[in-house]
Amino acid sequence: NAGVMQNPRHLVRRRGQEARLRCSPMKGHSHVYWYRQLPEEGLKFMVYLQKENIIDESGMPKERFSAEFPKEGPSILRIQQVVRGDSAAYFCASSPLVSGMTDTQYFGPGTRLTVL
């Protein structure tokens, strides 16, 4: 059973370009979470999605960032007009969470975004 997959593993963009990060959850998992880890900091929650629904986006910056989890295909975290401060590791996690219950979140290897 393949784990959570993320691609690309490393992404370099120039200021003003767009970054697209992909996450395929573990088989059988329909819940996806995105976290960001800035240099020398802890992980910060960004967004929680189920298929075709955004459940909680309280951690997403108000501008330039968006996320989706379509019916078919991976979840996408999109960053428009990137700035140097967007340089970070972006981790995706998935779970088979049933509403109202705790469950383990399994993390992907992350995408390291570098903005030049």
Add this chain to the structure above:
Amino acid sequence: RKEVEQDPGPFNVPEGATVAFNCTYSNSASQSFFWYRQDCRKEPKLLMSVYSSGNEDGRFTAQLNRASQYISLLIRDSKLSDSATYLCVAFSGNTGKLIFGQGTTLQVKP
């Protein structure tokens, strides 16, 4: 104030030592707690869940004190391979959001 706070360390200990990490949380509504391990900025991996009754997994013991909003992790007989960053994590609300502490860095020396 951060929702989950940890001493970032680093903790430098010799092999075989016992080391304890502490963590406090501010949101009394947090439902569950975990310790994750992160190596060299790789993905976090679940080490163990934390219960009020305490739980033990080999050399690792975790404890939760809800009255004091305090979580601990004890590592006995430290190994070189225990060198990593240990993340204290609270599960928040019904959305399944994990709240991470900054992490405590452990370096075990030969």
